[in-house]
Amino acid sequence: MAVFVYAENINGVYKKAAFEAVSYAKAIAAKTGDSVTAISINPTDSSDLLYKYGADKVVNVKDAGLKNFSAKAYAEAVNQIADGNIIVFSHTTDASSVAPMLAIQKNYSLITNVIDVPESTSPFQVKRKAFSGKGFMHAKADAAGVIVTVSQNAFGVKENAASGSEEVKELSIANEDTKVVNHEQSSGKLDLKEAEIVVSAGRGLKGPENWGMIEDLANVLGAATACSKPVSDIGWRPHTEHVGQTGKAISPNLYIAVGISGAIQHLAGVNSSKTIVVINNDAEAPFFKSADYGVVGDAFQIIPALTEKIKALKA
Ligand SMILES: Cc1cc2nc3c(=O)[nH]c(=O)nc-3n(C[C@H](O)[C@H](O)[C@H](O)COP(=O)(O)OP(=O)(O)OC[C@H]3O[C@@H](n4cnc5c(N)ncnc54)[C@H](O)[C@@H]3O)c2cc1C
Known part of the structure; x- marks a missing residue:
């Protein structure tokens, strides 16, 4: 057998x-x-x-x-x-x-x-x-x-x-139930559910024009990008990146959450990650309770500095 x-x-x-x-x-x-x-x-x-x-x-x-x-x-x-x-x-x-x-x-x-x-x-x-x-x-x-x-x-x-x-x-199996009307491809280079590292951001980023620094960090780490639900609902990022209870459930080795408060519905999709790093300017943000490492501070200062440090380390 x-x-x-x-x-x-x-x-x-x-x-x-x-x-x-x-x-x-x-x-x-x-x-x-x-x-x-x-x-x-x-x-x-x-x-x-x-x-x-x-x-x-x-x-x-x-x-x-x-x-x-x-x-x-x-x-x-x-x-x-x-x-x-x-x-x-x-x-x-x-x-x-x-x-x-x-x-x-x-x-x-x-x-x-x-x-x-x-x-x-x-x-x-x-x-x-x-x-x-x-x-x-x-x-x-x-x-x-x-x-x-x-x-x-x-x-x-x-x-x-x-x-x-x-x-x-x-085989020749009848497959008449499905008609493909649109095939939405994830904008990231990596499949979010397959990625070892995920850099994710939320409403704390203020607008879609600020995602360049998230993509830069993801690129140096070889990571996929994700986002919270409101971010995809208002069209800052594609729905393929939405993680959580109503989005994708992921369990990468490293999940970096930037400007995300850590609502229970968000955690439902990411709390199986092996290591969680939270970057938030509010020390009381609920996400810190689920974090392995937390950084209290402004993402707009921390993310570019972190990216530069990693680049320097790699060089
Ligand atoms: C039925 C239901 C299903 C849901 N499903 C999901 C889901 O699947 N996924 C999901 O994500 N949500 C889901 N939600 C929504 C969820 O409840 C939260 O509203 C949402 O996760 C909040 O998104 P956010 O953390 O990006 O935004 P916010 O709650 O607005 O948090 C923004 C965070 O950014 C921080 N911040 C602000 N400025 C900075 C800065 N300069 N630097 C660093 N940090 C900063 C703030 O301190 C804050 O903690 C669902 C809700 C319901 C009712």
């Missing part, structure tokens, strides 16, 4: 989330004594990238009809291949809709946002995030099969090379 894992790609290129999902599937397989089979839809990247993290087999689905994403059609593709009792996804935006569809198609239990290897695999029991990351719970699958989504950056990418084999599977 194999542990199956969905390896997500974007325009054919594997996401870091795919490597983390394969690493996690390998950790389960080490417990159950199974092999790992990765499934990917229309990848252009080499399967070698997945063998590196422990995939014993990679099934590459070729289906021109799946060029445009549809949760139902993608779930159907995975359903046709994954005939094991454990199926792993990364908790990405796409997988958040594919995994529940697949759970219904297979009549499996679904446990989302898991953050550790299972405590037991029979019955399947695992620790997961609860209450928007403010708590944890131990969830037990009560169906014979289980689908898990792994919270991004919770387990990490772990090399565990396998001498894998590849199978190409031609």
